[in-house]
Amino acid sequence: MAFHQILPIIIGLFVVALLIYFVIRQKRKVRKLQVEGVGTIIQVKQLITNIQQHRGWCSAYLRGDKSVIGDIQQLQRKIAQTSLAIENQFSIKKFERWFGYSEHWKRLSSSATGLTADNSFKQHTQLIGNMLYLLEDIAESHFLTKEQLGEFPDISLLWRELLQVSECVGQSRALGTGVATVKVCSRVEKIRLGFLRQKITETAEVTYAQLKDNQSAENRQKLVSLIEHASKQTRYLCSVIEHELVECEQIQLDAKNYFSLATEAINSLNQIFDFKLEELERFLVKK
Known part of the structure; x- marks a missing residue:
């Protein structure tokens, strides 16, 4: 078989091999993002759980049970540590809702024990709602x-x-x-x-x-x-x-x-x- 007859076959095989390479590469890239997404979600979910607890203890404190102040302070330290760990481990700052969380939590945590019980509940619930939407954003952007x-x-x-x-x-x-x-x-x-x-x-x-x-x-x-x-x-x-x-x-x-x-x-x-x-x-x- 003449070279000019073999050449299209060689080119065709090369194109197929190239396509297979890019498909495999894309799959690996998606898989890496998915694994990273699961890790991010686990940490953000823990953060949500802690903020939910903070809302509960603040409700008790603002209705007169001052004995829970230690629980509130401990949770605030834990939330700060978890937030920092998430920022250091994952590319969370690309999400606008994370910025919204950071700013809102900064204000809420500093004034948590000085709000009315009703306002505290509303502020916490709004913040948690934002975090739940953030989880959906993470899942979608990481192909989950x-x-x-x-x-x-x-x-x-x-x-x-x-x-x-x-x-x-x-x-x-x-x-x-x-x-x-x-x-x-x-x-x-x-x-x-x-x-x-x-x-x-x-x-x-x-x-x-x-x-x-x-x-x-x-x-x-x-x-x-x-x-x-x-x-x-x-x-x-x-x-x-x-x-x-x-x-x-x-x-x-x-x-x-x-x-x-x-x-x-x-x-x-x-x-x-x-x-x-x-x-x-x-x-x-x-x-």
Whole structure:
């Protein structure tokens, strides 16, 4: 075969090899971003958990329980350390919402014990809402979506519905702790707590069912166990909110006991989140 006949074949093979090289290179680049994204999300999620706790303790403090000032100060130190670690380890500063968080937290932490209870709750809740949107931004920019991860069709449930349930529990912890501190539940607080109780109940059960449906057989038993535990914790919390805060004529519930109860519910939801993140991380490292 003459050289001029072989040449197009050689060029064609070279082009195919080049395309394969770029495809593999792009896949590796995406995989690296995905692994980095999971690491970033884990740290930012911990930050959100700490700010949710800070909101709860501030609620107790501003309603008269001055004994929690040490918990507030400890959390502020932990949040500062975690924020610095995130900035040093990950390219978080490229996100506009991170800048918004940094500026808002700086103002809030310095004035946290001097606000009204209502303003403190609103400021914390607005800040946490921004952080939850930040998690979605991180997931999208690091290709952690079901379009890029067909093996994890329920991935968006982690950033949205599951964390929405956790945040509703966090809000009920802050409001309920304040109510249990003063032993009085105002009409507005009854409405707020009633709304949160209903939202927790409805969103949690739907989310639990979807997570079960989309789980692979390999880790299904472990996930089902975690979901059943979380379901038990959230149902019990909702029962306490209804019977010992909202519909109770004379509140006897201890504020710190209620805080611990709500924290247990949040921890059970976090265990599901952590389990799914660890599963995703193993998949990305192995592949």
